[in-house]
Amino acid sequence: MSHTKQTGRLTPAPSEMHLHILEGLPGALFVVDNDATIVYSNAKAQAITGTSPEALHGNSFWNGASQLVSTALYQAVQKTKQTQEPTEVEYVSATTNNWLHVSLSPTDAGLAIFFQDHLDPPHLHDALSLNEQMYRGLLESFADGVTILTPNGLVLDINQRPLSDARLRREEVVGKLFTDLPAWSYDSTVQQQLHSAIARASRGETVRFEARIRPRTDLYLDILMTITSHRAAAGQIEYLICAGRDITERKHAEDELRALVDALPQFVWIAEPDGAITYNNHRLIDYLAMTPQQVEGTGWLSGVHSDDRQRVWETWQLCARAGIPYEAEHRLQDGRSNTYRWFLVRGVPQKDAQGTILRWVGTCTDIEEQKRAEERIKASEQDFRLLAEAVPQLVWTMWPDGRLEYTNQLYQEVTQANLHLEGDEIWRQFVHPEDIERTLTLRHEVLKNGKIYENEYRLLDGRTGTYHWFLARALPVRDEAGQVIKWFGTTTDIDEQKRLEEALRQSQQQTNALMNSDIIGMNVVEGEQIVDANDTFLHMTGYTREDLRAGRLNVLSLTAPEDRTQARQAFEELAKEQALTPYEKEYLCKDGSRLPVLVGGAVFQHHPLRAVGFVLDNSARKELEQRKDDFISMASHELRNPLTALKLQTTLLRRQFTRQGILDQASALVNMESQIHKITRLVEELLDVSKIQAGRLEYAWEPVDLDALLREIAETVQQTSPGHRILVQSVARATVTGDRDWLGQVFTNLLSNAIKYSPGAETVEVDLCVYAETVTIQVRDHGLGIAREQRDKIFERFYRVADPRQKAISGLGLGLYIVAEIVTHHGGTITVESAVGKGSTFTVAFPKEKSGS
Ligand code: ADP
DSSP, X not given: OOOOOOOSOOOOOOOHHHHHHHHHOSSEEEEEETTOBEEEEOHHHHHHHTOOHHHHTTSBHHHHTGGGOOHHHHHHHHHHHHHOSOXXXXXXXXXXXXXXXXXXXXXXSEEEEEEESSOOOHHHHHHHHHHHHHHHHHHHHOSSEEEEEOTTSBEEEEXXXXXHHHTOOGGGTTTSBGGGSHHHHTSHHHHHHHHHHHHHHTTTOOEEEEEEEEEETTEEEEEEEEEEEEEOTTSSEEEEEEEEEEOHHHHHHHHHHHHHHHHSSSEEEEEOTTSOEEEEOHHHHHHHTOOHHHHTBTGGGGXXXXXXXXXXXXXXXXXXXXXXXXXXEEEEEETTTTEEEEEEEEEEEEEOTTOOEEEEEEEEEEOHHHHHHHHXXXXXXXXXHHHHHHSSSEEEEEOTTSOEEEEOHHHHHHHOOOTTSOTTHHHHTTBOHHHHHHHHHHHHHHHHHOOOEEEEEEEEETTTTEEEEEEEEEEEEEOTTSOEEEEEEEEEEOHHHHHHHHHHHHHHHHHHHHHHSSSEEEEEEETTEEEEEOHHHHHHHTOOHHHHHTTOOBHHHHBOGGGHXXXXXXXXXXXXXXXXXXXXXXXXXXXXXXXXXXXXXXXXXXXXXXXXXXXXXXXXXXXXXXXXXXXXXXXXXXXXXXXXXXXXXXXXXXXXXXXXXXXXXXXXXXXXXXXXXXXXXXXXXXXXXXXXXXXXXXXXXXXXXXXXXHHHHHHHHHHHOTTSEEEEEESSOOEEEEOHHHHHHHHHHHHHHHHHTOTTOSEEEEEEEEOSSEEEEEEEOOSSOOOGGGTTGGGSTTOOOOOHHHHTSOOOSOHHHHHHHHHHHTTOEEEEEEETTTEEEEEEEEESSOOOO
């Protein structure tokens, strides 16, 4: 640092004599110009400062004689210059600790400063040294670094703190320009910052600024500098006091905080107590796409949506004034896309122990998604309400604490309850007394554990005053954190369903009872396979459940071989009609025995076809039938021989009486013969039936001329029935292969019936017709006729029409059974057409070419 200045305005050159005197003075003399540049120094002065005249002259006094510099001296120099009066000042050199007495006298263009070393008045010394010590002590007691500067920035004094930071001695600093100290000069910006601060302070301003200084190469410090000026009594600025507070720690902490704050996903801002924004984190700055300066103060308001600005500003001002936490939702502009997003902005005042607000710290949280979701919810809520009002259910929503939020119109209509009551009272109004406690317990449980609510209870329908079964269901709706925020519920009338369930339960019970009864065997068939069966069925057939599981039960193999064709037909019928007309057959049981059964069934599933089969043990009935057949067979056999004998003897006797001319007796015997004939026919019928039953009817196959046979039979019948005229009409000759006797029996039976059941009629007609495929024989009468429902049954064994007029006519109900058996055996069919009171026509049809089997 060099303040050497070539001044042309030297003090007038001293004369030799004067020089001599000056050099011989006991103290150090400096002569300086108005800028404090040394123009002369005597030998003593050079001795004190330890420098040559060359080094001193032209140099600044404050710098060249820094060992002697003090604030007091500086003040005295200023005073002398100002007043142009000689001044004296005493002080202790901070460098040498020597007591100095200084006399200052104005010269034409400067000052003469004379230091007297040994003038040492003890009384004064004590007082002054005490003052000086106090001043020093005070200076050093500051935690801050304190530097006293001339208004143009020369260091007059400095305390230990900055010296030790810089590892400099005091004399290395005093008298130098403050801005030239290494701590400041390492960076031109920092140096400039200090320079302009000193300039402002020297104009009387108090200047405060933060700077990063470098006292030595390996040490950086953040300091808060405060420069104040000291004015002399006359008002001019005498010197400047610079206090530098080490804020490195704070800065460091702040930097860390800033880094942290900048890393936050939120926008963070800090404001002055009065509400002026001083800091915004990077994210906020980036979002707004403004410079930090643009955002500061109230600049941020320009980023707020114009619709929200007024409201936000008023709220913020109110909060800042009242010192209460600030919260507002508003739109902030995304500076890059010029779009707006919703933010929740919060600010909290930070206060000191006295409650004074130090600053505001705030955040802006992006709630755009939330807002959108809210909008969606609003929209979906509308949809929900529309739906809720449209469905035929009671719809409701509930808060997590169980209070009803919403109920649809139907809910109110059905319950007609006061839905504003407290707590459980609402439900007590309409839930059945027997169901209420259970319902409330469940409700409380579910509200606690957040599981799905499902409950059936009887609900009082306020419109009808009757209880109905309802099913209440509710689902919890949760937020992202899994917290239940609402319940959505429906309550559905399940009365009908309940009734159906009950009916089903009952019918199931009945089915089970049936399934498990010993009465009826049941099985489930899939195709021909029996896949399930009840115990009764298994018991009947002798198979086990194990056999069933192993798939050993098959309908066809279970059926006796002779019944299998019928069983196959039954399957076809089942598939076509979905149900099976019960039919009789025999089962082959596991032990090889046979079991007569009556089976029926119905389809209950189509793909694959599944049917349930009902099986009745028919053995008892069959046995009874067998016994009856056996009896008939035996009785007819037993009757036939005595009847034959009786008939023979009667005939012999009649002939004898006729020969002897006892005609009365003879004619009585004719009647007897006719009665015996009738009995014989009945017995023969019985015998024939027995034979049919036993499968012992024998057929002799031969070509039979039907026309001839018909006429022969008609003639025979005509002889015994003179009351009717039998008219035979045949248009062609027809021959079939068959048993002549049995075919004759067919026509005899049909003609006999026609006559028998048309008591008042005169004729019975027999027609023989030949068609392309068939030959038909029709026997027509004009008698009683047969009701429709009886027409199928008359071909059954022992069946007789129950009508009293028919009952009055004798018969066993076997004739048509025999007829049907014979016709079927010949491959033919028999049908009947009839009108009650008008007559009947029996039609027998045989295949034309191929007759018999
Ligand atoms: P029956 O020995 O009783 O005549 P059938 O087997 O010949 O027995 O006839 C059965 C029943 O059919 C008779 O009882 C009768 O009621 C009715 N029947 C048969 N043929 C006729 C007919 N031509 N007209 C009216 N009913 C008839």
